[in-house]
Amino acid sequence: MERSKQSSHYKDKAFKRSTWLLLFLICLLGVLVMVSLASGYMALTPTEIWLTVTGAGTASHELLLYQFRLPRIVLAVLVGTGMATAGAIFQGVTQNGLADPGIIGIHSGSGFFAVLYLYLLTLNQDQPPVWLNAGLPFAAFIGGISAAVLIYVLAWKEGVTPIRLILVGIGVNAGFSAALLLVQLRMSESDFNRALIWLSGSIWNASWAAVLRLLPWILIFIPLSLYKARVLSVMQLGEEMAVGLGTAIEKERIKLLTIGVALSAASVSAAGGIAFVGLIAPHLARRLVGGKFQRLIPVSAVTGAILIVLSDTLARTILAPSEIPVGLIVSVIGAPYFIYLLITIKD
Structure with a gap:
């Protein structure tokens, strides 16, 4: 009876601690959003932001805030949420702390199908179809699902073990990356550069349409x-x-992998292949x-x-005014952390 009470007390304490921590992180995210709104080549003061939000700002400030910075920040929040959740799911399913959709081939599969979709539908066309961008998440999802199915089939041997899933995923990642490069080489120079920037992880072209x-x-x-967390x-x-x-x-x-692929593929369609988010965020959360x-x-x-x-x-x-791809910044943080995990994680 006493042990049951102690267990219940521990669970209540852990729940309260995690709830307060989650609220703190949400507040921290809110502060970062405000800092991000104010930062850039054209900086805004808190007063200017307040005046713009309340409708007393200038037309240029309204344009900057509502048409450029705010949709970009909202898209960044959605992409980060999707990629991190997908990473947590993949780590849980494979029971491997190094599992990340960007490492095991889901991102490259999504990226390959997305770029192939854009290439085929804009081939020999002066004006791309108006519905082109709307179909991009679905193309990325098909690519991600294709990669996941391929990994699962190749890893199957009287069942699927987590370590085999990871090793096969790394091989599939290399294969889709090579296929992606072949498609890019057939593009025009401008399309190639645009695809390269997007695939390196970039949300510079964010809009409310992309958010929706x-x-x-x-x-x-x-x-x-x-x-499905339980x-x-x-x-x-x-x-x-x-x-x-x-x-x-x-x-x-299969259900969990489908959820993870959907979140990962949709995020890739919006911001390209930003690596390591699905690796770092779950590890930090686990700590x-x-x-x-x-x-x-x-x-x-x-x-x-x-x-x-x-x-x-x-x-x-x-x-500023030039921009660095977001994926590069995340990789600068993520690559050393990945190496650290390789060294310290137990088999």
Whole structure:
């Protein structure tokens, strides 16, 4: 009885701690959003932002805030949320802390199909179709699903082990990257450069239309990932234990991988292949709230949003008026952290 009370007390304490931490991270994200709104080649003071928001600002400030910076920041939040949640799901499904959609081939599959889609539909056309951009997330999703299915089929050998899934994913990533390069080489110089900037991870071309294309994917699949968080936690107990608790492992893996691919592919369609977000954010979240996915997924999502908003703010201010791709900033942070994980993570 006493042990049950202690366990209940520990759970309540952990829940309160994770809730307060999540609220703190949301507040931190809000502060970063305000800093990002004010930062850039044309800086804005807090007073100018307030006047613009209340309708007393100048026309140039309204244009800058509502048509350029705000949609870009909202898109950064959505992309960071989607990529980080996808990373947490992939790490949970594979039970491998190094699993990231950008490393195991999901991003490259999405990027390949997205670029192929753009190339084929703009081939020999002076004016691209008006619905071209609307179909981009679906093309990226098909590419991501194709990569995931290919990885799953090649990794299957009387079942799928997490380590085999990772190794096959790295090989598939290399294959899609090579195919992507072949498509790019057939493009015109301007299209090649545009695709190169986009694939390196960039949200410089953000608009409210881009936000609206990504938003439904986030609103559908983030709640689904939270709904499946308990299943991910059960999976961490081991396959035999999970089956004993009534979990259909293979069916749940497929469902979770579909959710992860959808979030990853939609994010790639909006911002290109920003690597390491799905790796760093879940690891940082795990250090803060532990490995229970009911707490890990929401904290990972907010952490990913913070990472992308911060990186995008740095990307457009360090060399203003020129811009650095967001993916480059994230890679500068993520590559050393990935090496650190390779050295320290246990087999």
